[in-house]
Amino acid sequence: MAIRSLTARVLAVSTVWAVVALVVIGVVISALYRQGSERGFKDLLRAQLFNVVNSISVNEKTVLAGSPQLGDLRFSQPQTGWYWIVDPIGEFDTPPLISTSLGNAKLPIASVDEVPFDTGYVRFYTTKDPFGNEVEVAETEVVLDIQGHTARFRVAGNRDVLEADINRFTRNLTIALSIFGLGGLGMNALTILFGLRPLDQVRRSLEKIRAGESERLDGAFPREIQPLANEVNALIDSNRRIVERARMQVGNLAHSLKTPIAVLLNEARVLEASHGELVRTQVDAMQMQVQSYLSRARIAAQRESVLARTEAQPALERLVRVMRKLNPEKEVHLSINPPGLVLAMELQDVEETVGNLLENAARHAKGEVWLNVRPATNEQHAKETGRQWIVLDVDDDGAGLDPDQIALALKRGKRLDESKPGTGLGLSIVSEIVREYQGTLTLSRRDEGGLRAELVLPAAV
Known part of the structure; x- marks a missing residue:
């Protein structure tokens, strides 16, 4: 059903547009924040990965040695989803080094065919640890000495931390946009209602004209509406002049016919009874018919007038x-x-x-x-x-x-x-x-x- 109120129509359109705009803005900002958060999370894992690489070496017994200090207690607490692992590759036969947070458990490795290394020879992939945590893994392979001993370095971070941060931001963003949106919609409604008040003034003035309380659109209108008010007033004045002119012409015609009809009635009185009655009857009928047509002309002139009530x-x-x-x-x-x-x-x-x-x-x-x-x-x-x-x-x-x-x-x-x-x-x-x-x-x-x-x-x- 079409909305017939101009105020309701403007409010509906502006409200729908504001809601759609706020939703789109919220989705875009949330998506951009997620991209930035994931990029920062990967940069953190990359930094910790290279910290581990710099902390591990091969000693004189051809054994992996070193103790990375990453400055994060989660790498020493069990089952946290934050791990570092150094595995020997190829003929390099030495026990791996594993953070205490992982213990003796194994962390799955993604196939290189599925997730290849980038130009910096680092790759990232998501997997599940043995404890059910979803972790993001940063991995690289490094040759440790001139003998060609190679090791695979991995650092894993719990994605729950990333998702919790993103969810917290999204929740705060939703609250902020909702408050701003409700305030904006309220202010928008007040602005529209205030802006359309002159139209309400025009409507009230027209109602007064129709009720016979006023004859013109009175009031100080904005320059966008003033021409309309001027045209309506001009139309009312023109209509009034037409009606008055028609009434004057009808009155003149009635006055001009009154005397001849009166003369005919007087002459009928001096005629013989039979002839006089006939003349009087016909003159009465003529007078009624003239009055009828005069009334029709007067009504036709004023029928569409809003002042007729x-x-x-x-x-x-x-x-x-x-x-x-x-x-x-x-x-x-x-x-x-x-x-x-x-x-x-x-x-x-x-x-x-x-x-x-x-x-x-x-x-x-x-x-x-x-x-x-x-x-x-x-x-x-x-x-x-x-x-x-x-x-x-x-x-x-x-x-x-x-x-x-x-x-x-x-x-x-x-x-x-x-x-x-x-x-x-x-x-x-x-x-x-x-x-x-x-x-x-x-x-x-x-x-x-x-x-x-x-x-x-x-x-x-």
Whole structure:
């Protein structure tokens, strides 16, 4: 799953890189230390080997003689893994000389074919002593006198000492790198969080704009973010000017049409009853249609504005109070769950849509009308990924409508009950306003009887 948080993404990448880098550094330093330690260990054995060579000679009885003093007590303590051995080679018949640490035991010799001598005629190989110690052996062969008496010289050192030193260094290195790594990761996290704080400030400013608490991105931003803030502010200003210009044009058009319509209504009053009623009816229909198209133009101009928002509870409570006063014989119920829902619509459009539905429900209800408001689930309305919606159900206990009647009711100017006042434009206007906000209007028969009008409208987040 992709990491959607920029902070988490930067922290994750930097943490992984830091851990990998520290592990690689630890491995490289440990490998270099091992190489240096093994080289130093072999240099020590080489020095002790030549010390033994310098201490041994052949006496007048053609016998190996000498007592090497290596300055290390481990060569005199038994089974320590530290030994020196001088063996005669060829026809040189004399007892070998062996350090007291090895006693009468034998130390295996590697084949020259497997481990040849180097240019200094010294070779190194690893073997096991009779006591189970893993030892590193330094070996050379030296001619001791002019008669050609030759001896093999060997000095062995216990590799446990070398491995213990390497392990101790690796452990200390691991502790040091771990402490440094944790400190570095903490400092890195603080640096990233501090560096990304301006983006959090931008986010909070945008939330204030969306909540209606501010109209611009306010604050002192770094020079990398300031151009973005300037562009957003410019976009908001441009959007506000467009909305204001559209509102002004709609208002001018409405004002210019008001006088001609009023003149037509006045003239209709002096006409004969039959002709006057016809003119008045047509002028009323024309006025409603003009108002409908003006509303659509206004909504289209402001639909994408982040400043369009209406708190559901106060607006709907006001509509319900009006309906109760106009219909004292009917009970109008309101339920908003949870409280605090906010619609991404202008207050005028909310009152127009919900008011029309409440008016229709009260007109046809026997005694009760219900308005229930709740958040929509993804299954109910998933037109746009990531957008939230609010459902408003307007129910009544009237006679309800059949499917054919529901389809007819949504058509412009169609009235199912000619005995009740109205132009038949209410539901079609509601449908058009809802459609402009990309919502839906659905009519259905309630299981308990009566009609349900379900509105799905955008929520402000």
